[in-house]
Amino acid sequence: MSNILVVDDESSVLSAFQDLLGSGGHTVATARRAEAALELLKADPFDLVVMDICLLGMDGLEALRRIKEQQPTLPVIVMTGHGTMQTAIEATKLGAFDYHLKPFDPAEMLAAIDKALESTRLSRSQVVLDPETTAAVAGDAIIGRSPGMQQVYMAIGRVAATEATVLIRGESGTGKELVARAIHQHSRRAARPLLVVNCVAIPDTLLESELFGYERGAFTGATARKTGKLEHASGGTVFLDEIGDVSLGIQAKVLRVLQERCFERLGGKETVHVDVRVLAATNRDLEEAIAEGTFREDLYHRLNVVTIHVPPLRERREDIPRLVDYFLERYARELNTDKPPVAPDAHRLLQESLWPGNVRQLAHCIQRALIFTRGYPIQAGDLPLPGEVGSDRAAVSGLGDQGLGELVRRYLATYTGDRAHEAFIEQAEKLLISEALRRAGGNQTHAARLLGLSRPTLHAKIQKHKLHADTDRQAR
Numbered sequence: 001m002s003n004i005l006v007v008d009d010e011s012s013v014l015s016a017f018q019d020l021l022g023s024g025g026h027t028v029a030t031a032r033r034a035e036a037a038l039e040l041l042k043a044d045p046f047d048l049v050v051m052d053i054c055l056l057g058m059d060g061l062e063a064l065r066r067i068k069e070q071q072p073t074l075p076v077i078v079m080t081g082h083g084t085m086q087t088a089i090e091a092t093k094l095g096a097f098d099y100h101l102k103p104f105d106p107a108e109m110l111a112a113i114d115k116a117l118e119s120t121r122l123s124r125s126q127v128v129l130d131p132e133t134t135a136a137v138a139g140d141a142i143i144g145r146s147p148g149m150q151q152v153y154m155a156i157g158r159v160a161a162t163e164a165t166v167l168i169r170g171e172s173g174t175g176k177e178l179v180a181r182a183i184h185q186h187s188r189r190a191a192r193p194l195l196v197v198n199c200v201a202i203p204d205t206l207l208e209s210e211l212f213g214y215e216r217g218a219f220t221g222a223t224a225r226k227t228g229k230l231e232h233a234s235g236g237t238v239f240l241d242e243i244g245d246v247s248l249g250i251q252a253k254v255l256r257v258l259q260e261r262c263f264e265r266l267g268g269k270e271t272v273h274v275d276v277r278v279l280a281a282t283n284r285d286l287e288e289a290i291a292e293g294t295f296r297e298d299l300y301h302r303l304n305v306v307t308i309h310v311p312p313l314r315e316r317r318e319d320i321p322r323l324v325d326y327f328l329e330r331y332a333r334e335l336n337t338d339k340p341p342v343a344p345d346a347h348r349l350l351q352e353s354l355w356p357g358n359v360r361q362l363a364h365c366i367q368r369a370l371i372f373t374r375g376y377p378i379q380a381g382d383l384p385l386p387g388e389v390g391s392d393r394a395a396v397s398g399l400g401d402q403g404l405g406e407l408v409r410r411y412l413a414t415y416t417g418d419r420a421h422e423a424f425i426e427q428a429e430k431l432l433i434s435e436a437l438r439r440a441g442g443n444q445t446h447a448a449r450l451l452g453l454s455r456p457t458l459h460a461k462i463q464k465h466k467l468h469a470d471t472d473r474q475a476r
Contacts, residue, residue, distance in 0.1 A: 001024065001025040001026045001027065002026050002027070002047040002048060002117050002120070003026070003027045003029070003044070003045065003046050003047050003048075004017075004021055004026050004027065004028050004029070004046065004047060004048045004049075004050065004113070005028075005029045005030075005031065005037060005040060005041065005046045005048070005049045005050070005051075006018075006021075006028060006029070006030050006031075006049075006050045006051075007030070007031045007032075007033075007034060007037040007049065007050070007051040007052060007055070007060070007063070008030075008032065008051070008052040008055075008079075009032050009033070009052065009054075009055050009056055010052075011032075013052070013102075014030040014032070017030070017050065018030065020106060020109075020110070021113070024110075029044070029046070032055075032056075033055060033056055033057050033058070034051075034055050034057060034058040034059070034060060034062065034063035035057055035058055037049070037051065037063060038063060038066060038067070041067065041070070041071065041074075046074065047074075047117055047120045048074070048075055048076075048077070048113065048116050048117055048120060049067060049074065049075070049076045049077070050076075050077045050079065050113070051063065051064065051076060051077070051078055051079070052078070052079055052080060052081075053078055053079070053080040053087060053091065054080055054081070054082060060078060060080075061087075061090055061091060061094060064076055064078060064091065064094045064095070064096060065094050068094060068095040072095070072191050072192055072235075073120070073123040073124070073191060073192065073193060074120070075097035075116035075117075075119050075120060075193070076095070076096055076097055077096070077097050077098045077099075077100065077109075077112055077113065077116060078091045078096045078098070078099050078100070079099070079100040079101070079102055079104065080101065080102065081101070081102035081103075088225050092227050092231055095234075095235070097112075097115075097116045097119065097193075097232055098112045098115075098116065098226075098227070098232070099224075099225070099226070099227065100112065100224075101223075101224045118196075119193055119194075119195060119232075122181060122194050122195075122196060123193060123194060125140055125181075126140075126185060127140050127141065127142060127178050127181045127182040127185060128140070128141040128142070129141070129142050129153055129156070129182060130142060130143055130144060130145060130149070130153070140178055140181070141178075141326060142175060142178050142179065142182065143319060143322050143323045143326050144316055144319035144322065144323070145318075145319065145322070146311070146316035146318050146319050148309075148311035148315060148316050149311070149316060149319065151309075152179065152308060152309075152310060152311075155306070155308045156179065156182050156183055156186065156308070157186070158306075159183060159306050159308075160182075160183045160184075160186035160187045161186070161187060161188065163277055164305045164306050165258060165277070165278050165279070165280070165302065165303055165305045165306070166180075166183060166279045166280070166305070166306045166307075166308060167243075167280050167281070167282070167303045167304050167305075167306070167307045167308070168180060168279065168280070168281040168282075168307075168308045168310060169281070169282060169283075169307060169308070169309050169310070170281075170283060170309060170310030170311070170312070171283050171312045171358055172283045172357065172358065172360070173313075173357045173358035173359055173360030173361055174310040174311070174312055174313070174358045174359060175310055175358075175359050175360075176241070176281040176283075176310055177196065177239065177241060177281070179281075179308060179310060180194075180196075180237075180239040180241075180279045180281065181194065181239075183237075183279060184236075184237045184239075184277075184279070187237070187277070189235065189236050189237050189277055192233075192235040192236030192237070193232065193233050193235075193236040193237070194233070194236055194237045194238075194239065195229045195232055195233040195236070195237070195238050195239070196238075196239045196241060197210065197211060197229050197238065197239065197240050197241065198241045198242060199240055199241060199242045199243055199245050199246050200241075200242040200245045200445070200455070203445070204246070204247050204250070204455070207246060207247075207250055208249075208250055208253070208266055209226070209228065209266050210228060210229060211228045211229055211230055211250070211253075211254075212228045212230060212253060212263050212264070212265055212266060212272075213225070213226050213227040213228030213230075213231060213265040213266065213272075214226055214228075214265050214266035214267050214268070215265050215266065215267040215268040216267075217267060218265070218266045218267025218268070219266070219267065222267065225265070227265075228265070230257060230263065230272075230274050230276055231272060231274060233274075233276050234274045234275050234276055235275055235276070236276065236277070237276065237277045237278075237279060238276050238277070238278055238279070239279045239280070239281070240254070240278065240279070240280040240281070241280075241281050242281065242282060242283070242284075243280040243281065243282050243303065244282035244283070244284030244286055244289060244295060244454050245282075245284070245448075245454045245455050245456070246456075247455075247456060248294070248295075248296065248456070251295065251296045251299050252296070252299075254278075254299060255296065255298060255299045255302060257274070257276075257278065258278060258299075258302045258303070259302065261273060261274055261275065261276070262274065278303075280303050284454050286300050287300075289454060289456070289457060292457060292460060293460070294454065294456035294457050294459075294460055295456070312355075312358050313355040313358045313359055313362065314354060314355055317351060320350055320351050320362070321347070321351070323359060323362055324342065324347075324350055324362070324366060327362065327363050327366040327367065328340070328342070328366060328370070331366060331367045331370045332370060332375075335370055335371065337370065337374060337375045338375040340370070340373055340375050340376060340377055340378055341377045341378070342377070342378045343377050343378060343379045343380065345379065345380040346378050346379055346380045346382065346383055348380070349380045349383055349385065350362070350365075350383065353385055364384075365383055365384055365385065368384045369382045369383055369384070408424075426465075429461065429465070430465040430467070432451070433447070433451070433458070433461055433462065433465065433467060434467060436450045436451050437462075437467065437468075442468075444458055444459060444462070
């Protein structure tokens with residue numbers, strides 16, 4: 001797990017953190033003075049510092065300044081029992097990852113710690129671009145020597161050293177986050193934080209406060225000011241994953257950040273200025289979303305300064321053998337087992353499969369096969385692939401030949417005329433969305449995923465067809 005340093009002059013607080021974090025498998029070191037903490041940081045590598053501001057001798061703000069001078073990517077969560085607005089502002093300006101008032105809620109503190117540790121992982125985990133041999137790669141890597149991937153590597157090299165906003169486009173599972181991390185680590189901001197915001201994983205009602213923060217009293221439960229990801233990443237980079245799924249209201253605030261490098265926190269009037277580079281990614285057709293009115297055209301042009309297209313796996317099948325070898329090496333190390341050979345029939349199946357989930361699906365396939373074969377040769381039957389090669393495409397084709405074909409014949413036997421085509425398509429869409437909502441229990445986010453639509457697009461279609469959806473459940 002992680003190595004965490006807690007600095008506080010109260011023994012009871014140090015003991016509480018040792019119990020709280022130790023039970024989660026973390027290693028906890030403690031110090032009662034800032035001077036001792038700085039010595040510990042020189043002697044040992046830490047993944048996170050949690051520090052009180054009010055300390056005997058050197059105060060926490062001065063210690064924070066020195067930590068950031070020596071280790072700029074090391075996240076520091078500050079806390080105090082005597083919080084003032086000025087203290088919060090100063091801590092944020094000095095680069096504090098988060099700010100908490102005592103007594104704090106343990107669940108909220110653990111959530112902040114988890115986010116900070118993820119920031120550490122992203123900052124320290126280097127993305128290797130297509131190494132000569134996969135055996136020596138300990139962390140993440142972008143694998144592939146196909147023409148499409150060569151274009152990706154060249155684009156990373158050209159944009160990394162600039163301050164340009166980059167839009168990374170590609171299907172789900174193609175590795176868009178790895179491309180963003182590679183851009184950051186080769187940029188002039190590499191020594192500063194990279195923070196990832198998965199826009200589709202956070203309900204829209206919470207995404208605004210996650211990005212921009214909020215002021216005390218902004219809503220029920222907002223008992224203290226909280227800074228957002230954009231402030232935390234100041235001097236570094238923010239990666240907005242699945243930007244095509246955010247609401248028009250949040251799109252407007254993101255646009256302002258790109259244009260003016262400033263925003264207001266939720267419930268606040270003070271303008272916050274940030275020095276941050278924005279990278280964004282989407283698997284959506286943004287041009288179609290603009291036509292539907294669910295994505296702002298001005299934001300599209302701001303994001304689309306440079307576009308990198310990451311090809312789907314089916315368009316770079318020549319890379320599959322190297323990807324398989326990389327995942328075998330990686331997961332064999334993690335599972336502490338020998339790297340097994342792959343039988344010719346398994347190689348054939350891997351090479352010819354459709355991979356709708358792209359590289360992510362291939363990785364999970366290899367990982368599962370290793371778990372169940374336990375070092376023995378991997379056969380075609382060990383691969384968790386649905387049905388025969390091309391089964392997804394065959395299933396769709398079969399559905400069209402049989403079920404849908406019969407339905408169309410019956411429809412045209414009864415209905416013809418000017419609106420025959422339009423009425424059929426509208427009714428089919430309405431039934432499709434209704435069934436997706438039923439399967440998702442009324443949750444629009446889950447239904448959108450089932451249909452491969454963005455949340456705003458689905459919402460517009462629900463309103464168009466006057467369908468019922470559980471919007472309260474979506475917000476939770």
